[in-house]
Amino acid sequence: MLAHVLWVAFLYVLLTLVRAPSVWGLIQSKKEPWGEVEPRISANLSNQFEWPLFFYVVCVLLVSQGSAVDSVQVWLAWVFVAGRLFHSCVQILTKNVRLRGLVFTINFLAVLAMWFLFIFNR
Template sequence: MNPALNHQLIFPMTAHLVFCVLLYAALTLARLPAVWGVGRDADGNNPWATYEKRISANLSNQFEWPMFFHLAAVIFLTRTDVFAHYAVVAAWMFIVGRVLHSAIQIGTTNVRLRGLVFMLNFVAVLVMWGELLMQFSAIKT
């Protein structure tokens, strides 16, 4: 068992942080016409209004289910008696799923596809928590 493997979880955690920063930047750009008047169309409307709402909703989603991802990762990072055998792969699966989910939510209205892709995120986090639970149940006190 290699406790250094647990430290690799900091990279997908950081990737999610960077992804959230990019979503905030996209939201700021989408709001420029409404807030600052920059980029309004000929009628004075925000041409990005539809995307603004989708980006905003997606950004809110980044603080719902991902909370369980970060919590599991922090537990792995701070404990020396549990080891992230599958958690690192699951964490990267989670990040890929988050990016795909966001692209679908922002770029389309295909709720079915979005739900299918969300399952990737959902299962990845369950794998992380499952690994934690199995290892904690095996720890002798």
């Protein structure tokens, strides 16, 4: 969970840096080099608060059990986090919607598997 929180913090810093020239009046147009990427960073940042919510809930439930967390759950959590990083890179740096959808599917399935294991391994 900490890795994802740090990633989201990085995205906030990146968005701030990209928006700063416009906010401070240093540029007058969206045709600047970062003008095209700013909406994609903003959209990606919003994405970090949608499906990841289910990741956080299942992680909190796993930790609250008080017993050791299964290594498969830990592996799935890392798949999710790595997938979120890759998803951000694809969404921010490219316009490849198919690849972004594929990466999202991997994230989606990792969290779904975490929930499945949590419910049926109790």
